Amino acid sequence: MAREIWIDEEECISCELCVNNLPAVFRLAINGKAECYDPAGASEERIESDAINVCPASCIHWK
Numbered sequence: 001m002a003r004e005i006w007i008d009e010e011e012c013i014s015c016e017l018c019v020n021n022l023p024a025v026f027r028l029a030i031n032g033k034a035e036c037y038d039p040a041g042a043s044e045e046r047i048e049s050d051a052i053n054v055c056p057a058s059c060i061h062w063k
């Protein structure tokens with residue numbers, strides 16, 4: 001089972017980097033903030049390298 005991801009919406013600046021890098025995992029919610037709709041959409045390694053480690057607001061975390 002894929003590890004769950006938590007995004008601190010207060011910190012998200014809606015830059016869409018995570019969405020562009022991993023569109024099978026992240027999308028922008030109706031409030032303009034990123035949300036993880038499918039944590040199984042990419043490997044944990046790619047989620048770390050292409051989202052968690054590069055998010056400019058450092059607001060994507062494993063639960």
Ligand code: SF4
Nearest residue numbers: 012013015016018055
């Ligand atoms: S990369 Fe970070 S700041 Fe940018 S949209 Fe994703 S969660 Fe928000």
